[in-house]
Amino acid sequence: MENTAYDRVTAARSSQRALGGYYVKNLIDDFIELHGDRRFGDDAAIVSGIGYLDNQPVTVIAMERGDTLEDRMKRHFGCPTPEGYRKALRLMKEAEKFGRPVVCFIGSSGAYPGIDAEERGQGEAIAENLYEMMTLKTPIISVVVGEGGSGGALALGVxxxxxxxxxxxxxxxxxxxxxxxLWKDSANAPEAAEALKLTSQDLYDFKVIERVIEENGKSQEEITADLKQAISEVISQKQKLSIEELLAERYDKFRKIGVYK
Amino acid sequence: MFNLFKKKTVTCKKCSAEVSEKSLKDNLYICPECNAYLRMGAYERLDMVCDKGTFCETDGDLTSLNHISFPGYDDKLADAAEKSGISEAVICGTAEIDSMPCAVFAMDSNFMMGSMGSVVGERLTRLFELAAEQGLPVVGFTTSGGARMQEGIFSLMQMAKVSGAVKKHSDAGNLYVTVLTDPTTGGVTASFAMLGDIIIAEPNALVGFAGARVIEQTTGKALPAGFQRAEFILEHGFADAIVERPVLKSTLANILKIHTCKARR
Incomplete structure (x- = not known):
C-alpha cells in the first residue's frame, strides 16, 4: 500500500501503470484516432480522436508513453512536443464546433525538453492551450492518471x-x-515530494481538483469502471449548464486559486 | 566614512567593466564598454517607458504566504524583499505612455529570480481584469525563471489563471504588448509572455521554455550557438521584433497609437 508522497510518485511512474492509452482502449467505444496538428507534424506522445463514452460522443486527448522501448522512444516517453499540444488544440476546436465534450488524460513527466521543441515554440504551444481552453465552448474533463508534470500537464488540464x-x-x-x-542533490527527491504537496489528497484539500478515484484495494477493472462512471456523471452535469454558465464557472474555478495576504 | 563619498559602481556581467551606477542608468543599463543589455529592476523599467509621474501602482500590498509550509520559503521571501527592495516579483499599475493611458507590468529578476507564485499571478490577473473593464491596453515586461516551486501546485495554476485573464482582456478587444527581457523562461514563457498580440524582445534576451541544461542532459546533444536567444526566437517566428532600449518607448508609443487611431489625416 502506498503511503509516502514519493511512493505515489513511484506508483504514478510505474511501467505497469494504466495510463492514457489504456483508458482510451478501455473507456472509449468505436475510437477513431485522428492524427496531426495541420502545421508541422504528428506527435505520438499524444493519442487523440473521437469515440463514445457510455454512448456519449466525446473527443479524447491522451498522453501516452508507449509499451516497448522502441515505441517509447518514438513517443518521447509520453513527453509531448509542440505538435502534440497543437494537435490537442485542433481537436478541441473540432469538438467545440460539434458541441462534443472533451476528455483529457494526463500522465507524463512533462513537455519534451528538446532543441527542436524549443525551435518550434514549446512555450507558445502550451500558452496557447491554456488561453484557448479557458473559453472553449464545450465541457472539458481532465483526468490526471499518472504523473502530472508541470506546464506540460497543465496544457491539457484547464x-x-x-x-x-x-x-x-x-x-x-x-x-x-x-x-x-534546493539541496543540490536529486537523491533528496522523497523529501522534495513531501514538501511539494503533490498527492491527490493534497490537491483535493487545496480545491485544485474536484474528484479522486480510489485505487488502493481495487482491481484495475473496478478502477476503470469507477472512472468511467465519474466522467459520465460530470459530463451530464456540465451539459445541463448553458455555455455562459459553463465558461463563467471554469473561469472562476481557476480565478480563485492562489493564497496571499 | 570615506565610503559614503565613493562612487557606486556596477560590474558588467559580460565584459567585467566597472561602470558608475549613474552613467549606467543614463545609458539605460546598456554597458558603455561592450553594449551588453544588463538586467533592470521593475521600477527602472517602468521609469524608462512611462511618462514621468504617471505610474500609479496597483495591488502593491499583496504579499506571499507560505501556505504549503515549504522548507525555507519564509526566509527566502524575507531575504528577497530585503535584497531587492521591492514587494514581489512583479510590479503592476496604470500609467501613460506618450500621454496614452495603459495598464503596465514589469517583472523583476532581483526578487526570487522573477518566479511566479500566487501574488504574481493575482496581481497580473487583477491588472488584466482592470484593463478589460476600463478598455486599457496592457504593456508588460517579462523576466522570470518560471513558476515558483516553493508554492507547489498553486504556482503552476497561476499560469492558467493569468492566461484566462489575458483571454478575457483580449476578447473585449484590447491590445496586449509583451516585451521579453533577459531571461524569460519556464512557466512564464508558457503562459502570458507568449500571449501578446505583439511580442517584442530585447537584444540577446534568453527566451525559452525548458532549461538549457535539462535539454542537453535529455537529448545528449550540444546546443547550437545563440540557442533560445531573442534572435533565435525571432528567426523561428515567435517574436514580432527585436527592439533596442533607446527606441523602446517610441516604438511602444507608435504601436499604442496605431491601435487607437481611427484614420490619420
Whole structure:
C-alpha cells in the first residue's frame, strides 16, 4: 500500500501503470484516432480522436508513453512536443464546433525538453492551450492518471472538472528537479515530494481538483469502471449548464486559486 | 566614512567593466564598454517607458504566504524583499505612455529570480481584469525563471489563471504588448509572455521554455550557438521584433497609437 508522497510518485511512474492509452482502449467505444496538428507534424506522445463514452460522443486527448522501448522512444516517453499540444488544440476546436465534450488524460513527466521543441515554440504551444481552453465552448474533463508534470500537464488540464486517480501526482516541478535546486542533490527527491504537496489528497484539500478515484484495494477493472462512471456523471452535469454558465464557472474555478495576504 | 563619498559602481556581467551606477542608468543599463543589455529592476523599467509621474501602482500590498509550509520559503521571501527592495516579483499599475493611458507590468529578476507564485499571478490577473473593464491596453515586461516551486501546485495554476485573464482582456478587444527581457523562461514563457498580440524582445534576451541544461542532459546533444536567444526566437517566428532600449518607448508609443487611431489625416 502506498503511503509516502514519493511512493505515489513511484506508483504514478510505474511501467505497469494504466495510463492514457489504456483508458482510451478501455473507456472509449468505436475510437477513431485522428492524427496531426495541420502545421508541422504528428506527435505520438499524444493519442487523440473521437469515440463514445457510455454512448456519449466525446473527443479524447491522451498522453501516452508507449509499451516497448522502441515505441517509447518514438513517443518521447509520453513527453509531448509542440505538435502534440497543437494537435490537442485542433481537436478541441473540432469538438467545440460539434458541441462534443472533451476528455483529457494526463500522465507524463512533462513537455519534451528538446532543441527542436524549443525551435518550434514549446512555450507558445502550451500558452496557447491554456488561453484557448479557458473559453472553449464545450465541457472539458481532465483526468490526471499518472504523473502530472508541470506546464506540460497543465496544457491539457484547464478542465471544468479535474479528476485525479488516487495514486497519481500533479506538481509544478519533479521531486528530483526540486531536490537538485534546493539541496543540490536529486537523491533528496522523497523529501522534495513531501514538501511539494503533490498527492491527490493534497490537491483535493487545496480545491485544485474536484474528484479522486480510489485505487488502493481495487482491481484495475473496478478502477476503470469507477472512472468511467465519474466522467459520465460530470459530463451530464456540465451539459445541463448553458455555455455562459459553463465558461463563467471554469473561469472562476481557476480565478480563485492562489493564497496571499 | 570615506565610503559614503565613493562612487557606486556596477560590474558588467559580460565584459567585467566597472561602470558608475549613474552613467549606467543614463545609458539605460546598456554597458558603455561592450553594449551588453544588463538586467533592470521593475521600477527602472517602468521609469524608462512611462511618462514621468504617471505610474500609479496597483495591488502593491499583496504579499506571499507560505501556505504549503515549504522548507525555507519564509526566509527566502524575507531575504528577497530585503535584497531587492521591492514587494514581489512583479510590479503592476496604470500609467501613460506618450500621454496614452495603459495598464503596465514589469517583472523583476532581483526578487526570487522573477518566479511566479500566487501574488504574481493575482496581481497580473487583477491588472488584466482592470484593463478589460476600463478598455486599457496592457504593456508588460517579462523576466522570470518560471513558476515558483516553493508554492507547489498553486504556482503552476497561476499560469492558467493569468492566461484566462489575458483571454478575457483580449476578447473585449484590447491590445496586449509583451516585451521579453533577459531571461524569460519556464512557466512564464508558457503562459502570458507568449500571449501578446505583439511580442517584442530585447537584444540577446534568453527566451525559452525548458532549461538549457535539462535539454542537453535529455537529448545528449550540444546546443547550437545563440540557442533560445531573442534572435533565435525571432528567426523561428515567435517574436514580432527585436527592439533596442533607446527606441523602446517610441516604438511602444507608435504601436499604442496605431491601435487607437481611427484614420490619420
Amino acid at each position: 478542465g471544468d472538472t479535474v479528476i485525479m486517480m488516487e495514486n497519481a501526482v500533479y506538481s509544478v516541478i519533479s521531486p528530483e528537479g526540486c531536490a537538485s535546486i
